[in-house]
Amino acid sequence: MRIGIPRGLLYYLYKPLWEKFFAELGLEVVVSKKTTKNTLKKGIEVTVDDICLPVKIYHGHVISLKDNVDVVFIPRLVSIKNKEFICPKLMGLPDVIRANIKDLPPIIEPTVDLTSSWLGFYRAVFEVGSYFTNKNTVILKAFYKATKNFKNYTQALEKGARPDEILEGCCNLLSNKAKFKILLLGHPYNLYDPFINLNMIKKIENYGARVITPENFTETIFKTHLSKLNKPLFWTLGNKLLAAAYQLKERRDIDGVILLVSFGCGPDSLIGELIERWIRKNTDIPFVLLTIDEHSGDAGLNTRIEAFMDMIERRKAT
Ligand code: SF4
Missing domain, CATH: 3.40.50.11900 (Rossmann fold)
Structure with a gap:
């Protein structure tokens, strides 16, 4: 099964986590290509004028992926930190994308809500994993490897590398x-x-x-x-x-x-x-x-x- 990850919004923070997680679950991960004028053009065609540029571009990435994957990953990000929130545009992202883009493959849209505790993250992980397997041990193992990958990523950032350098493979x-x-x-x-x-x-x-x-x-x-x-x-x-x-x-x-x-x-x-x-x-x-x-x-x-x-x-x- 091919899962699409749009190269936009919080992709730059969480790609090493989710990509590894999906790969460990045995999925083929397809990341949309780098943003171009055409990505923006496609995004502008389906969005309202006054939405911010990053959200328009995200739409363009989803459009470029939709015919090449079986499912597309668009998390509903409510909160990534205790007692704090993410911009409302990201909370409603799967709904907005569904309303704006026709003929989409199924959207994998876990709710990530850590407002009251870190357990919200585990809930999201199991919600995603259970689309693809009913074995909790397989989900846990994939999650363990993904968090290890993510930890290496954040440690490299804290040592001075930037996400653009790491994700492009050059530091x-x-x-x-x-x-x-x-x-x-x-x-x-x-x-x-x-x-x-x-x-x-x-x-x-x-x-x-x-x-x-x-x-x-x-x-x-x-x-x-x-x-x-x-x-x-x-x-x-x-x-x-x-x-x-x-x-x-x-x-x-x-x-x-x-x-x-x-x-x-x-x-x-x-x-x-x-x-x-x-x-x-x-x-x-x-x-x-x-x-x-x-x-x-x-x-x-x-x-x-x-x-x-x-x-x-x-x-x-x-
Ligand atoms: S914080 Fe929200 S409105 Fe601002 S650029 Fe990000 S997604 Fe757009």
């Missing part, structure tokens, strides 16, 4: 040779899909910089910095960005911060504002906020990155 740790360190903040699907961000990481690293991202920080860092908030946000991904910014007060090795947000993203309109105000008030690190949508072009982005990197270069030289 190019420049940190020792880099002239600058740039913290690139944003949601994983915006940061690691080079089509969405117009190859931004490569553009920045062409200036001799190493780009680090929120995935490079440990859970301890997040906990420590979020504990300073009177009231954390509801959204896990937003909290992660805030914590990554808050640690800048204590770090002296970051030369600049770029916050990348999608036009039309509700959570980012608040989080972006909070991060920008906090960085400007509490640090003297150069900061720029870049907004992307399907009309963003290379020329505008190149100019802004060039200006930002020039400023950092001059600052470093003085």
Whole structure:
């Protein structure tokens, strides 16, 4: 049986977990190809105008997979962390996809809800596994191997590799040779899909910089910095960005911060504002906020990155 995994949204965080799990259950895993103009075009054709760019692109990935697989995996992500939530667009994703795309194969849509406890994750795993086998031991064994794979992935990220490097099979740790360190903040699907961000990481690293991202920080860092908030946000991904910014007060090795947000993203309109105000008030690190949508072009982005990197270069030289 062939199971399709769309290369979008939280694929960049959880691919090593689910891909291994399905492979251990004996399924053939088909990941949709890298995002192209055509992926976006297909997504735009079936979605409403004002939905965010990453969700449009996700639709395009599902369309590109649907005729080549027997089932497609679209989890309903409610919460991936205790007492926190994921953006509502991901909570309703299987329903939205079903409403927008015709002639879909069956959707495997476990509800991942860890709001009250980690048991929610085990429930999701057994829900998925039981589509393919009625043997709990087979599910458990597959799950064990998948979590081991996932742990290796997160450990590599914490040591400095980025998801884009690992998932593309090349790990190019420049940190020792880099002239600058740039913290690139944003949601994983915006940061690691080079089509969405117009190859931004490569553009920045062409200036001799190493780009680090929120995935490079440990859970301890997040906990420590979020504990300073009177009231954390509801959204896990937003909290992660805030914590990554808050640690800048204590770090002296970051030369600049770029916050990348999608036009039309509700959570980012608040989080972006909070991060920008906090960085400007509490640090003297150069900061720029870049907004992307399907009309963003290379020329505008190149100019802004060039200006930002020039400023950092001059600052470093003085
Ligand atoms: S957090 Fe923003 S970018 Fe992400 S799915 Fe929700 S609205 Fe879209």
